[in-house]
Amino acid sequence: MSTPLYARYPFLEAARQAVGELGVDIETLIAEGAPAVDRGRERVERALLAGRVDAEEPAEWRDEDELLSYPIARILVSLLDSGAAIDKYAAAEAKTAVQRLEKDFEAGDDGLKSTTSARLDRETVLEELDLSTAIRPETSHPSREPEWFRVGVGSYLRLASGDRGDSWRLVNREVVDGDVRVERGELFALLRTAIRRRIAAGLPFEGLTEGEGIVEPLEADLAELRRLLSERTxxxxxxxxxxxxxxxxxxxxxxxxxxxxxxxxxxxxxxxxxxxxxxxxxxxxxxxxxxxxxxxxxxxxxxxxxxxxxxxxxxxxxxxxxxxxxxxxxxxxxxxxxxxxxxxxxxxxxxxxxxxxxxxxxxxxxxx
Ligand code: SF4
Incomplete structure (x- = not known):
């Protein structure tokens, strides 16, 4: 996997390791007001305002800025000290990730699966989310994504919970040998929940103190984000x-x-x-x-x-x-x-x- 791919899917475990391997120190980036800090603020701002985190002007940012902006956005959203902001941020990151996944899977349908290192395939994302045994395609084809998937009942109940409507209730589903059948579109909805939970896990960060250390250079960004948040009244x-x-x-x-x-x-x-x-x-x-x-x-x-x-x-x-x-x-x-x-x-x-x-x-x- 590569930096362009991690930039698109920064929640991957391998992306976290890649940040470490870049040899840059987040504290220094913040102190220097590096581009990744601006992009991190934009990430949170877009999450709060538009429910998505992709850059408004993608050409402005290098893959490295994009990748590094993710941990910075997590710091910023932690400092907002608001459960609703964390929910909104995680949902927006998940929404953007799933939109990208849909495109990547579609490209797989065209037989282009491995032509770019920035594309994520289904097997890798399921593995990353610990779902590779729980979610399986009903049929397999070398160059086409299947239309139907089987999801273990336990995983289905965990991921399909919430206010999704009657069609998601287990009594209204086709259950075969302990698996629930889901269509391809529904699979993305389940992945979105799994990614949202992955992103929300560990937030807010503990031990960040206002006016000290890495927080101090972020005060102006925080003030702007707080203002946006306060308008939620x-x-x-x-x-x-x-x-x-x-x-x-x-x-x-x-x-x-x-x-x-x-x-x-x-x-x-x-x-x-x-x-x-x-x-x-x-x-x-x-x-x-x-x-x-x-x-x-x-x-x-x-x-x-x-x-x-x-x-x-x-x-x-x-x-x-x-x-x-x-x-x-x-x-x-x-x-x-x-x-x-x-x-x-x-x-x-x-x-x-x-x-x-x-x-x-x-x-x-x-x-x-
Ligand atoms: S002052 Fe009037 S026009 Fe301006 S934003 Fe407020 S409601 Fe709208």
Missing amino acids: VVGKIDFVNRALFPPCIENLLQKAEDGIELQEFESFTLMAFLTGIGMEADEIIEFCENSSLDPEGIRYQTEYLKDDRGTQYPPPSCETLSAYGICHNEDDHWKTAGHPLAYYQARLEASDDDLVDWRERQSQLSE
Whole structure:
């Protein structure tokens, strides 16, 4: 295996050893503010904001920076001192890893399995996760990934736990000789859980003290990440959709998308976080944004990550952050009314004398 592969899958045990073999000292990297530190902060920031950890500008980083950014991201997320941040970070790392695995396995389907050292094959990842005996392909073909797999019942129950829906319940599965049959797509869902647990294991690191040692040079990065995290404070439960009362920042984003303009990642995150924050489900948002540049798959992907494993809703960024990103223009000076788009919307709902109708109610009347 090689550095490019470890850079893509830094949670592998061999990647950890490779970091040691690079002969670089993490403490020195941090003290010198090396590129890996910036990429480590980006990793955590993207995990918190977008539910993924791949670089926004991959060409900016060397494989070595990418690999070394992983232990630095783990230090940063430990210092945030938040179980929710760790859950979110581990889920984002796992999500990105599985997206890469899907591509690598597909390449294996084309018979390209061993043409690049940056690609990970199924056998290696199962071995790494101690699942090589528990998960086996139902059939084997030299150059094509099988469609069905058998998973030992014990491993299945461990990995399929949680709120996955009825189709995952053992009573609804085909069990053959003590194994549960799963489709290829379901296999990736199970691998995602296994990788997420692997990444969360050992976090947070103990013995890191604020203002001392390696923590001191990270203070500015930490302050920024804490600010993003603090914006998770939920404004109050809103379950009402009325576009006429949306704050200008959100209305502008909607109009931009409806004009067919591709939203930047932070913009679509803000919009999705607002719409889920006012009580909309993914299907409703898809319908609401039907005539826009937003695609249903992207909407589902983002809304899925706007709830953490504990079901906490991830709200949109504050007015201050939206202003820093150029999304807020503080129209009519209404920043004075509320520091948060959800708070602003809530205040407008409460102040409205009109007989307001929920957009969802109108839609269901139209479909009757
Ligand atoms: S002040 Fe806040 S709610 Fe108003 S447009 Fe700016 S970000 Fe949106």
